[in-house]
Amino acid sequence: MSRTPLDTVEHAAATPDVELPWAELGLKKDEYxxxxxxxxxxxxxxxxxxYSVMWSEHCSYKSxxxxxxQFGEKAPENDALLVGIGENAGVVDVGQGYAVxxxxxxxxxxxxxxxxxxxxxxxxxxVRDIIAMGARPVAxxxxxxxxxADHPDTKRVLPGVVAGIGGYGNCLGLPNIGGEVVxxxxxxxxxxxxxxxxxxxxxxxxxxAKASGAGNKVILYGARTGGDGIGGASIxxxxxxxxxxxxxxxxxxxxxxxxxxxxxxxxxxxxxxxxVVGIQDLGAAGLSCATSxxxxxxxxxxxxxxxxxxxxxxxLSPEEILMSESQERMCAVVEPDKVDRFLAICDKWDVxxxxxxxxxxxxxxxxxxxxxxxxxxxxxxxxxxGPVYERPYARPxxxxxxxxxxxxxxxxxxxxEELKDQVLKLVAxxxxxxxxxxxxxxxxxxxxxxxxxxxxxxxxIRIDExxxxxxxxxxxxxxxxxxxxxxxxxxxxxxxxxxNVATTGAKPLxxxxxxxxxSPEDPxxxxxxxxxxxxxxxxxxxxxxxxxxxxxxxxNQTGEAAIHPTPVVAVLGVIDDVARRTxxxxxxxxxxxxxxxxxxxxxxxxxxxxxxxxxxxxxxxxVDLERERLLAEILISASRxxxxxxxxxxxxxxxxxxxxxxxxxxxxxxxxxxxDGLDAFTLLFSESAGRALVAVPRxxxxxxTDMCGARGLPATRIGVVDGxxxxxxxxxxxxxxxxxxxxxxxxxxxxx
Amino acid sequence: MTARIGVVTxxxxxxxxxxxxxxxxxxxxxxxxxxxxxxxxxxxAVVLCGGFSYGDYLRAGAIARFxxxxxxxxxxxxxxxxxxxxxxxxxxxxxxxxLPGAMLGxxxxxxxxxxxxxxxxxxxxxxxxxxxxGQEIHIPLKNMDGRYVADERTLDMLEAEGRVAFRYLDVxxxxxxxxxxxxxxxxxxxxxxxxxxxxxxxxxxxxGRTDGLPFFxxxxxxxxxx
Numbered sequence: 017m018s019r020t021p022l023d024t025v026e027h028a029a030a031t032p033d034v035e036l037p038w039a040e041l042g043l044k045k046d047e048y049x050x051x052x053x054x055x056x057x058x059x060x061x062x063x064x065x066x067y068s069v070m071w072s073e074h075c076s077y078k079s080x081x082x083x084x085x086q087f088g089e090k091a092p093e094n095d096a097l098l099v100g101i102g103e104n105a106g107v108v109d110v111g112q113g114y115a116v117x118x119x120x121x122x123x124x125x126x127x128x129x130x131x132x133x134x135x136x137x138x139x140x141x142x143v144r145d146i147i148a149m150g151a152r153p154v155a156x157x158x159x160x161x162x163x164x165a166d167h168p169d170t171k172r173v174l175p176g177v178v179a180g181i182g183g184y185g186n187c188l189g190l191p192n193i194g195g196e197v198v199x200x201x202x203x204x205x206x207x208x209x210x211x212x213x214x215x216x217x218x219x220x221x222x223x224x225a226k227a228s229g230a231g232n233k234v235i236l237y238g239a240r241t242g243g244d245g246i247g248g249a250s251i252x253x254x255x256x257x258x259x260x261x262x263x264x265x266x267x268x269x270x271x272x273x274x275x276x277x278x279x280x281x282x283x284x285x286x287x288x289x290x291x292v293v294g295i296q297d298l299g300a301a302g303l304s305c306a307t308s309x310x311x312x313x314x315x316x317x318x319x320x321x322x323x324x325x326x327x328x329x330x331x332l333s334p335e336e337i338l339m340s341e342s343q344e345r346m347c348a349v350v351e352p353d354k355v356d357r358f359l360a361i362c363d364k365w366d367v368x369x370x371x372x373x374x375x376x377x378x379x380x381x382x383x384x385x386x387x388x389x390x391x392x393x394x395x396x397x398x399x400x401x402g403p404v405y406e407r408p409y410a411r412p413x414x415x416x417x418x419x420x421x422x423x424x425x426x427x428x429x430x431x432x433e434e435l436k437d438q439v440l441k442l443v444a445x446x447x448x449x450x451x452x453x454x455x456x457x458x459x460x461x462x463x464x465x466x467x468x469x470x471x472x473x474x475x476x477i478r479i480d481e482x483x484x485x486x487x488x489x490x491x492x493x494x495x496x497x498x499x500x501x502x503x504x505x506x507x508x509x510x511x512x513x514x515x516n517v518a519t520t521g522a523k524p525l526x527x528x529x530x531x532x533x534x535s536p537e538d539p540x541x542x543x544x545x546x547x548x549x550x551x552x553x554x555x556x557x558x559x560x561x562x563x564x565x566x567x568x569x570x571x572n573q574t575g576e577a578a579i580h581p582t583p584v585v586a587v588l589g590v591i592d593d594v595a596r597r598t599x600x601x602x603x604x605x606x607x608x609x610x611x612x613x614x615x616x617x618x619x620x621x622x623x624x625x626x627x628x629x630x631x632x633x634x635x636x637x638x639v640d641l642e643r644e645r646l647l648a649e650i651l652i653s654a655s656r657x658x659x660x661x662x663x664x665x666x667x668x669x670x671x672x673x674x675x676x677x678x679x680x681x682x683x684x685x686x687x688x689x690x691x692d693g694l695d696a697f698t699l700l701f702s703e704s705a706g707r708a709l710v711a712v713p714r715x716x717x718x719x720x721t722d723m724c725g726a727r728g729l730p731a732t733r734i735g736v737v738d739g740x741x742x743x744x745x746x747x748x749x750x751x752x753x754x755x756x757x758x759x760x761x762x763x764x765x766x767x768x
Numbered sequence: 769m770t771a772r773i774g775v776v777t778x779x780x781x782x783x784x785x786x787x788x789x790x791x792x793x794x795x796x797x798x799x800x801x802x803x804x805x806x807x808x809x810x811x812x813a814v815v816l817c818g819g820f821s822y823g824d825y826l827r828a829g830a831i832a833r834f835x836x837x838x839x840x841x842x843x844x845x846x847x848x849x850x851x852x853x854x855x856x857x858x859x860x861x862x863x864x865x866x867l868p869g870a871m872l873g874x875x876x877x878x879x880x881x882x883x884x885x886x887x888x889x890x891x892x893x894x895x896x897x898x899x900x901x902g903q904e905i906h907i908p909l910k911n912m913d914g915r916y917v918a919d920e921r922t923l924d925m926l927e928a929e930g931r932v933a934f935r936y937l938d939v940x941x942x943x944x945x946x947x948x949x950x951x952x953x954x955x956x957x958x959x960x961x962x963x964x965x966x967x968x969x970x971x972x973x974x975x976g977r978t979d980g981l982p983f984f985x986x987x988x989x990x991x992x993x994x
Contacts (some may be wrong), residue, residue: 182879186910187820189782272781274823366779457879459910461967461974462818464786478973481789595972 022334023061024293024388029576032058041068047403054397062383062390065335066398073570075301076402079536080568083546084297086553087563089357094562095260095524098212105145105215107222107565109524110590114264114479115219116487117149120159120212120530120586127209129174135439136184136271138211139599140343143188143276144297147283150216150223154463156185156196158211159491159530159584164577165205165446165766168200173207174454174767178644180271181211187273188280191466192458194582196619198447202495205574210530210567211488212586214489221287225296228332231379232293234310234318235355238305238345239367242328245269245302245341275344275367280337282347282365291358294349304338304398306347306380307373311395314349317380318395320373323584332717333516334385349375372678382433409542414510419500421633422446429698434698436748438628439756443676444700445627447760448669450680469596471677473516473665478594486594490516490587496621502544503551506583507639510555511705512667513587518648519708521598521655522589529566531584533577535738536570540597544581545570552583558641562585579617596655602682602711602737603661609686609735611671612647612724612733615705623669637689641704643729650729659716659723668727672700674709676755679742687743688735699734711737771991773812773984776800776841778832783854783947790966791815794845794984796991803835812923812991813850813894816857818910828871828913829859838864847936850894850957850987855911855989858950858960867960868926868950869918874911883975884909884963885937886949889895893956894990898982904937905979907963909949914942914962916949934961948969 038048053065090175100106105119123138146153150608158181163170185192224296294308311318322334350358360370383391429435460469468476492512498505517524556563572579619625620634654660664674679685690696712720724731743749773791777784788798799811822831845851845866854860861867883906888899926932934950950961967982
């Protein structure tokens with residue numbers, strides 16, 4: 017194989033006029049000029065590869081950064097926050113010396129191209145973020161959004177995504193305990209595959225991504241580096257190599273969960289022996305990201321010998337090695353006298369580990385190939401000094417018309433028969449139907465600590481077998497609400513996740529988010545984004561739950577059509593004793609059903625308006641975060657003191673959806689009475705926020721209503737757990753069997 | 769006195785800690801065994817737990833079966849050492865020919881995770897003494913390759929000799945022949961099943977039932993009374 021001369025630093029300095037394919041690598045002209053200005057010369061091919069990938073939207077947050085700052089500026093005082101935004105994942109104190117790290121990320125675009133591997137590697141990436149903090153991963157959650165349920169392409173994408181999440185997560189031994197599955201035509205060409213993970217560690221075991229201490233060794237371990245996910249780097253490669261190399265490479269990375277399982281075990285063993293000074297996983301931008309971030313967060317510089325990177329494909333160019341997104345790799349910084357032990361642990365787990373460099377006392381990141389220097393940069397300029405854009409944003413001109421198209425004016429059912437028919441239609445609609453066909457492809461038992469898993473309101477994991485200490489997590493988002501009003505929509509997502517954690521009895525502590533939007537170059541989308549971030553930051557401040565980290569996914573659009581703005585919010589909570597948890601299912605006949613909160617006529621963006629009228633317009637439900645906080649306090653107290661036996665949050669689908677789910681899960685029905693001041697339709701279908709349905713044992717009724725009364729939370733008795741039907745007095749009766757068929761047959765019929 | 773029960777960790781084993789917990793909850797002492805161990809540390813019984821040993825690459829259990837620890841295990845199992853194979857452990861036992869038949873991919877081609885109803889068909893093995901014959905229990909099931917198959921002669925032999933230990937009830941979750949969920953060897957010391965009894969040992973956790981605990985109390989009683 018013949019080669020053109022290596023593009024070394026020296027060569028670059030001597031050939032200032034060589035044109036590099038910066039545009040093909042996604043850089044704008046002014047961005048490229050900035051690189052030249054930083055370096056004082058043209059970049060080498062390898063340097064250009066690093067800058068282009070680290071300055072991409074995905075890695076640099078260049079469009080979103082100016083807005084995301086609010087999460088820090090408006091962060092509530094919170095003693096529980098141990099590590100905040102900026103690290104691989106945030107860390108929260110949950111008591112008894114335990115710390116919990118959690119994060120949600122997107123893997124949207126790859127999952128559309130190649131559903132199985134895209135979704136699988138999404139799980140792999142988020143799990144490595146958790147390991148990199150020093151924690152043992154204990155659970156995953158997956159908020160998913162697809163195109164119309166009956167669209168033929170949904171049948172390609174969804175089963176692949178679900179199998180990928182299951183195939184990877186199940187093989188890693190991580191219980192899948194929560195998430196969502198939502199269908200909407202707006203996601204047809206842009207499914208949202210968000211993946212969240214939780215990890216647990218002791219406070220003293222928190223690890224950070226930084227390379228400090230001159231002389232410390234940089235160890236790359238895990239899978240060999242191959243040509244997958246190198247995307248644009250192949251352009252560079254084609255200029256430095258002849259045609260004799262393999263040309264077709266997958267743009268989407270391929271996952272190997274078995275390798276990742278080994279990586280988890282050997283990393284945790286190395287942590288336990290205190291062998292690691294700093295650590296970083298290799299995700300997007302691979303070695304470019306890991307080396308520049310480790311070096312820029314540490315006190316010194318770093319020298320890396322790229323020849324020492326174990327390869328799957330010996331023809332890879334240095335640029336490709338730097339950009340490769342091969343999965344299941346991590347980078348650790350280890351003191352010299354501990355290197356042998358670290359390598360021995362990797363060997364025990366049959367994990368390949370190689371010293372590829374060391375920390376220097378300078379401030380440069382220098383990378384060598386065949387003995388020649390091909391990268392010589394200030395790592396901070398790569399990792400942190402990327403461009404920041406103040407993208408123009410403007411409230412779209414269609415927003416007023418959308419909000420004026422009031423869903424409250426849609427025709428409502430005129431007869432009891434029609435009301436009953438609409439109830440059946442609602443619970444059978446793809447968004448409201450049981451997702452069992454999907455969730456039963458995920459292992460939710462592994463690790464033996466799962467207390468609650470979907471379809472419960474939040475997933476719950478025991479973290480201490482002696483005390484029963486546990487954590488809960490819920491993820492929620494509603495693109496329809498956010499489309500009507502992004503500020504309120506983001507707060508509704510936060511409120512719902514917060515409420516879902518509280519209905520299971522856990523105290524909400526902290527937030528992670530995954531912000532899925534269209535193109536930031538569209539001022540209307542940018543306005544949606546700005547509004548959603550402002551709403552979420554304000555909401556988190558008011559609820560006292562800081563945002564600990566998260567992810568932004570932009571350019572989710574097909575042509576001119578953007579997805580609904582879809583902020584997905586994850587709330588993490590803590591429960592002192594998981595034995596006090598509250599399930600969704602009705603437990604016992606005779607228990608009294610109470611509706612907590614106020615019910616108004618709020619149908620904008622509702623499931624009813626979508627299912628019955630295929631309508632999206634008006635305003636989303638009002639948000640009252642003080643009420644949400646009070647409701648949560650009541651739910652937590654009632655759970656702790658044994659005053660309620662089941663609880664279910666009310667959100668999309670309203671009360672009737674909650675009653676049907678609780679009844680079907682418990683195998684026991686309910687008799688409902690429409691309370692004074694409400695009509696049956698509003699009671700059943702309104703989506704007013706700040707509400708929950710609880711089942712109260714008769715012996716606890718007085719104590720419970722006294723508590724609600726004293727605290728000022730409206731609690732309305734609306735019925736009793738009873739029989740094998742759901743009956744709304746004076747309106748209709750549906751048997752559990754009818755409801756079960758309606759609720760459970762939809763998804764298998766569409767997708768199996 | 770109590771019994772020492774080994775749990776083997778292969779690369780890719782997932783339920784090793786869970787199985788150790790179940791053993792502890794039953795009152796026995798769990799002993800961690802590593803797949804590269806060349807001896808069994810004088811344990812009184814061994815559990816091969818669930819997971820994806822070697823990623824289930826090639827065929828579930830096919831590579832793990834050649835791990836160093838399997839040599840003494842096979843030898844001692846043939847001499848009467850009680851061995852329980854759960855899920856991937858069951859697959860390893862068939863690959864090692866300690867139990868007849870084989871496991872194929874689920875007939876519906878999906879991973880399945882559910883709380884599965886079973887009937888105990890043989891309460892006389894080393895691992896089932898605390899159940900009664902015909903007892904119906906719920907044990908979580910979670911697998912990709914759980915379809916038990918064997919030739920007709922072998923199936924007839926298993927039935928005739930009472931070696932079908934567990935059968936799926938209500939739903940056959942993976943297409944296993946004759947609804948077989950678990951089997952035993954002739955001597956009754958080696959038992960394999962696809963469902964996961966270690967995930968049904970504590971109220972509230974997992975399936976919220978304790979129907980799986982008798983596996984571990986059965987073997988403890990048998991060993992202590994021996």
